[in-house]
Amino acid sequence: MARFGSGMKLYEKLVHDIATAIRAGILAPGEKLPSVRQACLNHKLSPATIFKAYYELENLGLIRAQPKSGYYVSHHAIKTIPAPSKPVTQQESTAVNVSDLVFSILSSIKNAATVPLGSAFPWPALFPLERLSRSLARATKHMGAADIVESLPPGNQDLRRQIAKRYLMQGIEADVDRIVITNGAFEALNLCLEAVTKPGDLVAIESPAFYGCLQALERLQLKAVEIPVDPVLGMDLEYLEQMLEKCPIRACWSMTSLQNPLGASMPTERKRALVELVTRYQIPLIEDDVYGELHFSAQQHQPAKAFDREGYVMHCSSFSKTLAPGYRVGWTLPGRYEQEVERLKVITSLSTSTIAQAAIADYLQHGGYDRHLRKLRAQFELQQHHYLHLVAQHFPADTCVTRPHGGYFLWVALPEHVDVLRLFREALAQGVSIAPGPIFSVRHQYAHCIRLNYSQPVDADVEQAFRTLGRFIAEQG
Numbered sequence: 001m002a003r004f005g006s007g008m009k010l011y012e013k014l015v016h017d018i019a020t021a022i023r024a025g026i027l028a029p030g031e032k033l034p035s036v037r038q039a040c041l042n043h044k045l046s047p048a049t050i051f052k053a054y055y056e057l058e059n060l061g062l063i064r065a066q067p068k069s070g071y072y073v074s075h076h077a078i079k080t081i082p083a084p085s086k087p088v089t090q091q092e093s094t095a096v097n098v099s100d101l102v103f104s105i106l107s108s109i110k111n112a113a114t115v116p117l118g119s120a121f122p123w124p125a126l127f128p129l130e131r132l133s134r135s136l137a138r139a140t141k142h143m144g145a146a147d148i149v150e151s152l153p154p155g156n157q158d159l160r161r162q163i164a165k166r167y168l169m170q171g172i173e174a175d176v177d178r179i180v181i182t183n184g185a186f187e188a189l190n191l192c193l194e195a196v197t198k199p200g201d202l203v204a205i206e207s208p209a210f211y212g213c214l215q216a217l218e219r220l221q222l223k224a225v226e227i228p229v230d231p232v233l234g235m236d237l238e239y240l241e242q243m244l245e246k247c248p249i250r251a252c253w254s255m256t257s258l259q260n261p262l263g264a265s266m267p268t269e270r271k272r273a274l275v276e277l278v279t280r281y282q283i284p285l286i287e288d289d290v291y292g293e294l295h296f297s298a299q300q301h302q303p304a305k306a307f308d309r310e311g312y313v314m315h316c317s318s319f320s321k322t323l324a325p326g327y328r329v330g331w332t333l334p335g336r337y338e339q340e341v342e343r344l345k346v347i348t349s350l351s352t353s354t355i356a357q358a359a360i361a362d363y364l365q366h367g368g369y370d371r372h373l374r375k376l377r378a379q380f381e382l383q384q385h386h387y388l389h390l391v392a393q394h395f396p397a398d399t400c401v402t403r404p405h406g407g408y409f410l411w412v413a414l415p416e417h418v419d420v421l422r423l424f425r426e427a428l429a430q431g432v433s434i435a436p437g438p439i440f441s442v443r444h445q446y447a448h449c450i451r452l453n454y455s456q457p458v459d460a461d462v463e464q465a466f467r468t469l470g471r472f473i474a475e476q477g
């Protein structure tokens with residue numbers, strides 16, 4: 001089967017292009033699609049390929065066939081959710097206490113037999129495990145006694161060089177000596193936060209936020225000032241500025257690209273404005289960029305770090321979402337706070353596994369990482385269409401859902417009366433996990449929202465999982 005450059009088959013590329021045009025409103029409901037004959041001419045494809053694409057689009061519920069007339073864009077529409085409302089001002093800072101809820105939910109969804117719609121990780125079968133194990137074997141074979149010491153913080157020199165090279169390809173100058181290797185992005189984020197705060201300090205965070213951010217604040221006894229996130233544009237900068245003016249905020253934590261859970265990516269100008277804002281207020285911006293490489297666009301969007309002239313951005317990322325969660329290899333470019341972060345790294349965990357660092361360095365050099373990424377992105381993009389269709393098929397008509405331009409999460413706002421903690425318990429008992437909205441907020445907001453992971457290819461189990469969720473949601477109605 002012929003393939004398009006991204007790793008997609010030709011009909012998949014056509015499905016993707018038409019689905020994207022429909023969801024972007026370029027092809028309107030009721031509009032007629034080109035006939036199969038015309039489409040063959042337009043795309044220089046065979047009738048069989050066009051039929052296969054149209055059949056798939058029909059399966060997705062995006063088009064319908066009208067006998068003797070042709071194919072039309074169907075009238076069912078996928079809506080985007082409105083931005084969450086701004087936090088009320090008398091609650092401008094909140095002590096964080098989410099551990100019990102987050103722990104009980106995360107530990108209950110670990111069971112390998114559940115359909116992991118609530119998982120934070122990509123579907124494991126998508127990782128190049130065989131290729132990685134070859135890199136691991138090579139790294140072990142070539143490891144000398146001296147390497148064990150050389151991998152102490154800031155970390156393996158080859159790995160840092162490979163990481164710096166990737167930034168350079170994006171037009172970002174990253175000094176090899178100022179990259180600190182960590183145990184995943186989570187350690188990087190925790191070290192950065194610890195380096196710039198003391199107990200009782202206020203930190204501006206997103207709402208909804210990655211629950212790991214809430215856990216980090218709780219561990220360090222920090223208070224959260226929640227800044228609303230628009231599902232498309234990201235953090236509300238105007239509100240952030242008002243809060244910076246009003247209260248003594250010591251740091252800001254943001255996912256500027258493919259935010260978890262909303263999938264929002266700040267446009268370049270807003271990222272630049274965010275960096276200018278924190279620089280003006282002289283506070284660090286802890287930038288979590290773990291999903292940055294999973295964009296669907298032709299080019300990766302630059303992170304806020306690209307606009308950082310004075311070192312206020314503490315940029316963090318890892319290979320956990322793209323390559324190998326279990327290797328626990330992440331990094332940070334902590335800017336002007338580099339020394340504090342490196343010292344904290346030594347005090348808290350001394351080093352990141354020498355062998356894991358060397359294996360990832362070898363993979364980056366020889367393993368075909370970019371090819372793997374292209375395939376992964378293409379797969380996630382196609383699967384997003386399938387999962388959106390399942391949402392439209394099984395959830396109530398007034399459900400709203402995001403359509404992120406990357407990553408593998410959908411944020412679904414169910415009708416307001418739906419209690420997602422109840423839904424979580426009922427679904428889990430039937431072997432289906434979801435990530436309930438309240439774990440993404442210090443005040444346990446978003447009680448009718450869920451985050452769904454769409455990295456698992458749709459099969460009978462996934463379809464059954466959606467039927468189960470749809471049934472429990474209907475029972476609450």
Ligand SMILES: Cc1ncc(COP(=O)(O)O)c(C=O)c1O
Pocket residue numbers: 120121183184185186187210212255260288290317318319320321325329330
């Ligand atoms: C937004 C976000 N940041 C950071 C992390 C942690 O990444 P790592 O596994 O590299 O520690 C996760 C993992 O779920 C995440 O979703």
